[in-house]
Structure formats: C-alpha cells, structure tokens
Amino acid sequence: MSAAASSSPAPVRVGLFVTCLVDLIRPSVGFAAVKLLEQAGCEVHVPSQTCCGQPAFNSGDRATARAIAAQVIETFSGFDYVVAPSGSCAGQIRAHYPELFADDPNLSGKANALAAKTYELISFLVDVRGMTTVDAAFDGVATYHDSCSGLRELGVKRQPRRLLASVKGLSLIEMKENETCCGFGGTFAVKYGEISDSIVGKKTENISASGAALLLAGDLGCLMNMAGKLQREGKPVQARHVAEILAGVTDAPAIGEAGERR
Amino acid sequence: MTAHATSPQFKANATRALADPNLQAALLKMRTGFIDRRAAAVDRLPEFDALRDSARDIKNHTLAHLDLYLEEYERNVRAAGGQVHFARDAEEARRIVLDLCRRYDAKTAAKGKSMISEEIGLNQAMEAAGVAPVETDLGEYIIQLRNEPPSHIIAPAVHINPEQVEADFRRVHTHLDPARDLHEPTQLLTEARQVLRRKYFEADIGITGANFLIAETGSSVIVTNEGNGDLSQTLPKAHIVLASIEKLVPTLEDASQILRVLARSATGQEMSVYTTVSTGPRRQSDPDGPGAYHVVLLDNGRSAMLGTQFQDMLRCIRCGACMNHCPVYHAVGGHAYGWVYPGPMGAVLTPSLIGVDKGGQLPNASTFCGRCESVCPMKIPLPKMMRHWREREFERHLTPAAVRYGLGLWSFFARRPALYRLATRAAMGTLSLAGRARGRFRWLPLAGGWTKYRDFPAPQGDTFQARWRKERGGRA
Numbered sequence: 001m002s003a004a005a006s007s008s009p010a011p012v013r014v015g016l017f018v019t020c021l022v023d024l025i026r027p028s029v030g031f032a033a034v035k036l037l038e039q040a041g042c043e044v045h046v047p048s049q050t051c052c053g054q055p056a057f058n059s060g061d062r063a064t065a066r067a068i069a070a071q072v073i074e075t076f077s078g079f080d081y082v083v084a085p086s087g088s089c090a091g092q093i094r095a096h097y098p099e100l101f102a103d104d105p106n107l108s109g110k111a112n113a114l115a116a117k118t119y120e121l122i123s124f125l126v127d128v129r130g131m132t133t134v135d136a137a138f139d140g141v142a143t144y145h146d147s148c149s150g151l152r153e154l155g156v157k158r159q160p161r162r163l164l165a166s167v168k169g170l171s172l173i174e175m176k177e178n179e180t181c182c183g184f185g186g187t188f189a190v191k192y193g194e195i196s197d198s199i200v201g202k203k204t205e206n207i208s209a210s211g212a213a214l215l216l217a218g219d220l221g222c223l224m225n226m227a228g229k230l231q232r233e234g235k236p237v238q239a240r241h242v243a244e245i246l247a248g249v250t251d252a253p254a255i256g257e258a259g260e261r262r
Numbered sequence: 263m264t265a266h267a268t269s270p271q272f273k274a275n276a277t278r279a280l281a282d283p284n285l286q287a288a289l290l291k292m293r294t295g296f297i298d299r300r301a302a303a304v305d306r307l308p309e310f311d312a313l314r315d316s317a318r319d320i321k322n323h324t325l326a327h328l329d330l331y332l333e334e335y336e337r338n339v340r341a342a343g344g345q346v347h348f349a350r351d352a353e354e355a356r357r358i359v360l361d362l363c364r365r366y367d368a369k370t371a372a373k374g375k376s377m378i379s380e381e382i383g384l385n386q387a388m389e390a391a392g393v394a395p396v397e398t399d400l401g402e403y404i405i406q407l408r409n410e411p412p413s414h415i416i417a418p419a420v421h422i423n424p425e426q427v428e429a430d431f432r433r434v435h436t437h438l439d440p441a442r443d444l445h446e447p448t449q450l451l452t453e454a455r456q457v458l459r460r461k462y463f464e465a466d467i468g469i470t471g472a473n474f475l476i477a478e479t480g481s482s483v484i485v486t487n488e489g490n491g492d493l494s495q496t497l498p499k500a501h502i503v504l505a506s507i508e509k510l511v512p513t514l515e516d517a518s519q520i521l522r523v524l525a526r527s528a529t530g531q532e533m534s535v536y537t538t539v540s541t542g543p544r545r546q547s548d549p550d551g552p553g554a555y556h557v558v559l560l561d562n563g564r565s566a567m568l569g570t571q572f573q574d575m576l577r578c579i580r581c582g583a584c585m586n587h588c589p590v591y592h593a594v595g596g597h598a599y600g601w602v603y604p605g606p607m608g609a610v611l612t613p614s615l616i617g618v619d620k621g622g623q624l625p626n627a628s629t630f631c632g633r634c635e636s637v638c639p640m641k642i643p644l645p646k647m648m649r650h651w652r653e654r655e656f657e658r659h660l661t662p663a664a665v666r667y668g669l670g671l672w673s674f675f676a677r678r679p680a681l682y683r684l685a686t687r688a689a690m691g692t693l694s695l696a697g698r699a700r701g702r703f704r705w706l707p708l709a710g711g712w713t714k715y716r717d718f719p720a721p722q723g724d725t726f727q728a729r730w731r732k733e734r735g736g737r738a
Contacts, residue, residue, distance in 0.1 A: 020676075024690050025719060027726035041321050046730050048683065050676040054671060058630060060652030061663060064673040071677065099646075147633035177294070181589045185629025190711035191665065192273070192627055197715035198280055198593040199629070228716030231702060258701030258717035 011043040015079035017072070017118075019089045020051040021220040022241075024079040026086035026255065029220060032247035033085040033121050039247075040129040047075050052084075053090040058102070058176050058186055066104075069097050073110050085170070086219045087150020088119040088186075095153045120150050121243055122218055126159035133166035136248035143175045144242065145203070145226065147219040152178060160218060160242050167245060175210035177202075184225040200229045208235050214254075215239040227255040265352075265383040265411070267616050269600035271487055279594040288421050289595055296586035299530025300637065307526065307579075315519045318641045324511055325568065331477040332559075337693050338480030344555035344614040352382035355560050359384060359469070361500060361558055362398045366500045368466035372543035374484060374491035375399035376471030377415055377580060378504040380602045383443040390638030395469075396461045398490035399453050415603065416528050416582040421595050424450065453656075458490070468494040468552060471503035473579065474517040475557070481541040481645050482557065485518055485525065485534035492538050501540065501552035506560045508576040514539075520579060523639035528581040530616030563615045571650045575610050577640040584634035584644060590627055595661070599624055605633035606644040613651050622660055625651035687728050697721070 014037050018030045030046075037044045072093065076082045084090040094115045097180040125131040144164065150156035158242030164172050171195055183189065183199025190196075209214055215230070215237050217223050227239035237252035253259035268275060279285055304310045324331055326359045336346040349355035363371065371388065373379065373395050385395045385406070397406040401419035405412055407430045412418030419427070428444045431453055444450055450690075469490050474483040482503045495501040511517050523529040544551030567573055585591040585605025597602035601621065603611050609628060613621035625648035634644045655661050675682040697703055697720025705713045712718055724732075 023726040024686050025721045027722055027724070027729050030726035030730070042281055046727065046734075048679045048727070050679050050682045051672075053676065056673055056676075058649060058652070059665060059669050060649065060654070061669055061673070062656075062657035064669070064677075068673065068676050071679075084266050147333055148629070148633070152632040165372075179633075181629050181631035181633065183589060183629060185631070188627075188629045190709075191662075192276070193711040193715055194273075194280060194591055195593050195627065196629075197588045197604065202592075202714065218313055225716065228702070228712070228718060231717040232704075232715065252722060253363055253701055256702035258699060 012041060013046050013080045014042040015076045015082045016044050016046050017049065017052070017076065017082050017084040017093070018046065018090060018218065019086045021224070022085055022146050023049075023102070024158035025224070026220055026241070026252075028249055028252040029085050029241040029243055032243040032249040034133070035102075035247040035249060036125055036243060037083060037119065039134075040125050040131050040227055042081075043173070045079060047086055049075060052089045052092045054089065054096075055186055056235060056259055058090065061106070062100070066100050069100050069111070070107060073097070073107065073114050077110055077114055078192055080117065081124065082114065083121050083124045084118070085121040085241065086221075087120045087147050087154050087156050088219050088221060091149035093118040110210045120154050120156050120218065122163065122246070123150075123154060123156045123158045126162060131163065134163050134246045134248075137168035137170075137248055138248075138250065139169040140214050140228060141171050141212045142214040142216050142245070143173050143207060145175070145180065145182060145207075145217040145222060147216065147217050147222045148178050150179050150218050156218060160216075163246050164216070164242070170245065173210050173212050175206045175212070177206050182222045182226050184222045187222065189225055196225070197229070200225055204229045204233060207237055213237060216242045216245060218242050231256050265381060267601040267612075267620050269612055269616070269621045269624060272598060272600055272627060275598035275600055276594040276627075279472070279598045283540050284423055284426065285595050286669055288423050289592055292417070292420050292586075293592050296582075297528070300527060300586070301530075301582060303526040303530040310523070310526070313523050314521065314639050317523050317579075317639055318577060320511060320516045320519060321463070321508075321640060323362055324516075325508065325573060325576055328510065328568065332507065335475055335477040335480060335510055336657045338478065339542070339555075339557055340480070342480050342555070344480065344542045344557060345543075346559055347557055348397050349560045349562075351562050352560075355382045355504070355558050355562070356384060356387045358394075358558050359504070360387060360391050362502055363388065363391065363467060363660055365593075366554070368393050370394040370396055370461070370465050371467045372462050372465035372494040372498060373397050374468070374470035374486065374494045375402050375418070376469065376504045377412075377602060378471055378506055379469065380412060380564065382560065383506075384504070390457065396458070396465065397403050398458050398488075398494050398535065399486070400488060400558045401489075402449065403454055404430065407431075411597070411602070413604065414582060415580050415584060415607075421597065439488050446645065460495050462493045465494070465498045467500045467502060468496070468498040469502045469504060470495050472509050474511050474520070475505055475509045476512075476514055476517055476539075477510055478513045479541055481514070481539050483537065483539050485537050487529075487531075487535045489536050492536060495540060495552060496550050497614055498552060498553040500556065501543070503555075503557045504560070505557060506562065507564055520639075522606055524579055524581055526721070527583040527637065527639040534704060567614050572610065572614050572687045574631075574642050575607070575614065575647060577642055578607050578611070578638060580607075581639055583637045583639065587637050589629060589631060589633075603675070606648070607642075610642075610651070618651060618658075619660065622651065622655050624650075627653075632721065683725070683727055687725050690725055691723065694721045694723040
C-alpha cells in the first residue's frame with residue numbers, strides 16, 4: 001500500500017455513504033470500504049443515513065428525490081469527502097444532485113459543493129489518495145464487470161484494474177462486452193423483468209465464457225443481478241464486490257452463497 | 263393521424279420478440295458488428311469528440327434561429343426553381359404528396375429511404391390512391407415485400423435473416439428461374455438490383471428523404487450506400503423531397519462538418535458511399551435530372567418541442583448509434599417499440615410526436631446505462647430526456663399504481679432515518695434467518711418480478727449501520 005497523502009498532518013475526514021443495498025444486504029462491503037479508506041489515511045465517519053434518492057429520481061418523482069437529496073446534503077456537507085462503494089449512488093450525488101437543485105438558490109450551492117467532493121470508492125483511493133497497490137491476497141481467476149454509472153458518469157475503468165493487479169495470487173481476465181449493461185437498472189429489473197432477464201442472460205454467458213471463477217464489480221445492485229442469474233442457471237461463478245478482494249475481507253460467503261457468517 | 267402505434271403494448275410486443283427465434287438470431291448478429299465498426303472508425307479519428315461538439319453547436323444554433331433559416335431555405339429553393347410545401351401534420355403531408363402525384367399523372371413512384379415517409383404512413387395512402395410506391399433501398403424493398411415496417415432507422419430489415427429474404431424473393435419474383443441459386447447474400451443483392459433497375463425507368467415520380475436541408479443554397483442532401491437515391495430522384499419527371507423541419511443547417515460547410523460524424527457513428531464508414539446534393543429541378547445545361555423539384559416540409563409536433571426540455575432531441579441526425587448500443591434494443595429489436603422510431607432516440611421522440619399517453623412505456627423501458635448518450639454524435643442527453651418523460655407521467659399519475667405504491671413506501675422510510683434503521687434492521691434480521699441455510703431465495707413475497715428470473719441473496723444479518731455502531735461505538 002502506498003497512500004501518498006497519509007503523512008499529511010490533519011486527518012482527512014471521509015463521510016462514508018454506505019448505500020442502502022450494502023447497508024441492508026451486504027454490510028461486509030461497508031467494512032471492506034472502511035478498511036481501505038483507513039489504509040489510505042482517512043478518518044471514516046458513518047452518519048445516520050438511508051438512500052441517495054435515485055429510485056425516486058429515476059421514477060420521475062422529483063419532489064421525493066429532492067427531499068431525500070436535501071437530507072443527504074444536510075448530513076454529509078461537513079466532511080472533506082463523501083465516498084460510496086458504488087458508482088451508481090456516487091454518480092447520483094455527483095452528476096445529478098446539481099441538476100436537481102439547479103433552480104433552487106438555497107440549495108444549489110450546497111448541492112454543487114457536495115457533488116464536487118463525492119467519489120466512488122475505488123476511484124477515490126486511486127485518483128484522490130494516490131493508492132497504487134493494496135496489501136491483499138486471493139487465489140483465483142477473476143473477471144471485472146464495468147458498471148454503467150461508474151464507467152460513464154465517473155470514469156471508473158482503470159482504477160479497479162490497477163489495484164486488482166497488486167492482489168497476490170489473483171489474475172484478471174477480461175470478459176467480452178465488459179462495458180455492456182447487465183440489465184439491472186434499478187427498478188427496471190422488476191418493472192421489465194423479462195427484458196432484464198434477457199440482458200443479464202447474455203452477460204452471464206460472457207462471464208462463463210471468460211473462464212473466470214470469480215465475478216467482481218463495484219456496484220452491489222449489478223452484482224446481485226448477475227449473481228442471482230448465475231445461481232439460477234447453476235453456473236459455478238462466485239460474485240463479490242471488488243472492495244472485498246482489495247481489502248482482503250473475504251471471510252463472508254460470496255453473494256448469495258451459504259456458509260458461516262458473523 | 264400518423265402511422266399506427268402499438269407502443270402502448272410495448273410489454274406484450276417485447277414478450278413476443280423475446281420468444282421469436284428468427285428475430286433473436288438476427289439481433290445476435292447485429293449486436294457486436296455495429297459497435298466494433300463504430301469504435302474502430304472513432305479510434306482512427308482523434309478529433310472525433312471535438313467534431314461532436316462542433317456538430318452539436320451547429321444544430322443548437324440552427325434550432326435557436328429556425329424560423330429565419332426556414333425562410334432563407336424556402337427563398338433559395340424557389341430561386342433554384344423548386345417549391346416548398348409546408349405540412350403541419352401527417353395528414354397534410356400525405357395530401358400534398360398525393361396532389362403532386364395527380365399533378366404528374368403518376369402511376370408508380372420510385373422511393374429512396376425516408377423515415378418521414380414511414381412517419382406519415384405514405385405508402386398505404388399512395389396505394390389507396392392508385393399510385394404504386396416502389397422502395398428502392400434494399401432493406402426497405404425487403405420489408406415492403408413482407409408488408410412490415412422497418413425495425414431500425416438505417417438498417418430497416420436488420421431483423422430478417424438471409425434465409426428469410428431468399429424465401430421472400432422466391433415467393434415474389436416468380437418470373438425468375440425457380441432453380442436459381444440464392445445462397446449468397448451477394449446473389450440476393452444482384453437479383454434485387456436487377457428487379458429494381460427496371461422500376462426506376464418506369465417510375466413517374468421519385469420520392470426521397472433528406473439528411474440535410476441547406477438554407478444558404480436551398481439544397482437537400484441524402485447519403486446512401488446503394489446509389490438508389492440518386493436513381494430514384496434523377497430519372498423520373500418530378501422529385502419530391504420529404505423532410506422534417508429540423509433537418510435544416512445554415513450552410514454546406516455545416517452539413518459537411520456533421521457528415522464527418524454521421525457515417526462513422528452509423529456504420530463505421532468514414533463517409534457513406536454516395537452523398538448527393540440536389541438543388542432545384544434540371545437546368546438547361548444539366549445532362550439529366552427531374553423536371554420538377556418539390557420539398558414537403560413536415561412539422562408534425564416538432565415545433566412544439568422547441569423551447570421545451572425536449573428541444574435537444576431535434577439535433578438528432580438519425581444515425582442509429584443509440585439503438586446499435588442499446589441493451590434493450592438488442593433484446594427486443596425495433597418492432598417492439600411499436601411506432602416509427604425505435605431505441606433510445608425513439609423512446610424520447612415517440613412520446614413527443616404521438617403523446618406520452620401512447621408512447622409513455624418507451625422512456626420507462628431503459629436501464630439508464632447511458633451508453634446511447636456516450637456514443638451520440640450530437641451529444642443528445644437521451645437518458646435525461648427519458649427521465650423527463652417519466653417525470654411528466656408521474657405528475658399526470660400515469661405511473662403504474664404498483665410502482666407508485668412501492669416507491670411511496672420506500673421514500674416514507676428513506677425520509678425518516680431513525681425509523682428506517684429500526685425497520686430495516688428488523689426486516690433484514692428476519693430475511694437473513696429465513697435465508698441462512700441456502701444463502702439465497704428462489705422466491706420472495708412481493709419480489710416476484712425479481713425472483714421469477716434470478717435468485718435473491720439473503721442479507722448477511724444485522725445492517726451495516728447497526729454493526730458499525732456496535733463495533734465502533736458512538737462515532738458517527
């Protein structure tokens with residue numbers, strides 16, 4: 001590990017926006033994020049929180065989206081940075097909060113300020129904290145899916161690959177069409193289940209064909225979709241959030257797998 | 263009244279499309295081809311992104327002064343000896359074209375590819391009036407034989423496999439030797455050319471679309487790969503151009519700027535094989551050309567988009583890159599969208615032109631993966647505009663009740679952090695216990711839309727926030 005800024009005198013205060021899916025379904029990802037942030041010299045805070053409001057925003061319920069966003073702005077504006085283990089939720093804050101409050105003179109400035117200091121976890125570690133390697137080991141062959149919001153709204157592409165290259169025992173193999181959507185799309189997966197199923201079916205085909213035994217991505221929503229489909233198809237590929245591997249926090253079973261848990 | 267729409271039945275259309283093996287085979291073939299070819303073309307041109315900015319700016323400028331450019335355009339068409347007919351809607355456009363057919367005593371019309379023709383349902387109207395329309399673009403010719411609408415704006419027959427085309431040709435071209443070999447796609451192409459060649463000479467009028475209208479010269483520009491547009495418009499007595507008002511650009515220089523991003527985005531070609539500029543009818547010094555030149559300029563709801571959240575959509579140059587990169591289009595194909603324009607551009611444009619009550623499903627059927635916007639040569643923020651349609655539907659209570667209810671319940675808790683922590687902790691604890699043995703669920707109450715197709719992971723147990731407070735104490 002090499003965190004360039006870890007020697008700076010005043011601690012960097014990071015508000016962890018853990019995301020509702022990690023909070024509810026897979027807390028181990030949150031703890032992996034905390035570990036990585038602390039390794040990068042950050043002081044991690046977890047204020048009481050719920051959701052970024054994206055489900056309401058993307059369903060056309062702008063009023064609710066604004067109410068939830070205002071709550072997030074209020075809760076997180078005091079930190080140096082806000083970091084989320086998700087390109088989708090970080091993208092909501094970074095790319096869409098400013099738009100939500102563009103015509104609100106009271107909150108527009110605060111929304112822009114929060115947007116400017118909000119990052120997806122892995123790109124924060126690499127781009128802001130200068131992390132180049134991690135101290136972790138995992139034996140196996142993995143493939144990485146580029147989740148859409150992280151890739152296209154935040155430019156997350158080389159950062160996870162860079163850090164994964166330093167994980168001892170791990171080799172990364174690229175699947176075909178790794179920049180193609182997995183078909184999750186939040187409520188889309190349920191509203192248009194049949195189409196979503198067709199899209200994720202093509203994705204699991206590419207995952208299987210890559211020969212990797214482990215699927216990694218930076219967004220739990222996409223991972224739940226792909227893991228759920230792999231499991232329904234009986235394909236023996238395990239799925240984990242990339243932060244778990246980078247932090248060496250792999251004692252919890254992979255997504256949707258049974259086993260000892262804490 | 264425009265072309266008939268089955269967009270309200272999008273879900274049923276999609277179900278049918280997903281179960282159609284021929285369609286799925288065709289979609290599988292197109293899935294990576296367009297994407298790879300575009301990517302290669304863009305990689306070869308380092309200034310591609312700057313050209314996109316420039317193309318966007320040209321159209322934004324034109325749209326901001328559309329009234330002035332429309333007047334200038336009409337003036338210059340007239341100066342070149344042509345005529346412009348303004349059509350408020352589809353019905354008016356059809357009437358104008360049929361009047362022109364009567365004026366030139368037309369029995370048959372050779373047609374170049376035109377989406378406006380599809381939008382106004384021109385072929386049916388012509389047939390009803392006793393004028394035979396002959397589609398001369400190979401893809402359009404194939405779907406005309408099959409009596410189908412196009413499923414893609416630049417590759418109208420992309421949903422059809424070569425074996426199906428062979429069967430159609432054998433069914434229709436009965437004057438040819440039944441024992442002929444039609445196995446190779448080039449053999450199909452040769453046969454279609456042979457059949458169509460005769461039709462150009464028989465046609466009384468030629469009808470084409472337009473990729474650009476040039477204000478400073480009064481010209482129309484089409485791009486094709488088959489040269490069929492040139493033959494359609496030069497040989498007959500009269501040339502009718504069908505175009506919508508947003509095709510306008512100020513100068514030829516502007517059009518040539520946008521041409522640099524058009525074919526690269528569409529097919530990965532640097533330029534289409536033919537780029538044809540038409541200015542008025544045949545002049546005395548011209549060796550050939552039509553005796554008359556008419557432009558039918560269609561509004562059909564577009565001017566009402568100016569000054570709204572949907573104005574940026576009028577920059578669209580119909581390259582098809584958005585649908586070529588769309589996972590939903592790849593899954594269901596173009597016909598499922600149920601009207602003239604499929605894919606992401608159709609999801610934004612269709613509600614604008616036929617109403618959100620009819621087209622409202624389309625902007626909802628998107629994962630918001632954003633790939634369409636990232637490849638759009640005109641940088642149209644397609645997902646953002648789809649979201650604007652969802653907002654209009656939500657305001658008008660057109661959002662389905664189940665979605666509203668689920669969302670309402672979620673936001674009730676999302677806006678009350680303390681209650682949220684309590685409720686989610688209890689719920690996750692229960693779910694975690696229930697799913698402990700297998701680690702996941704094959705079925706969950708109220709989540710059938712998910713578990714019908716994929717497993718749902720059992721939560722790990724206590725929520726992150728609860729565990730954090732337990733392990734790290736008070737630090738917020």
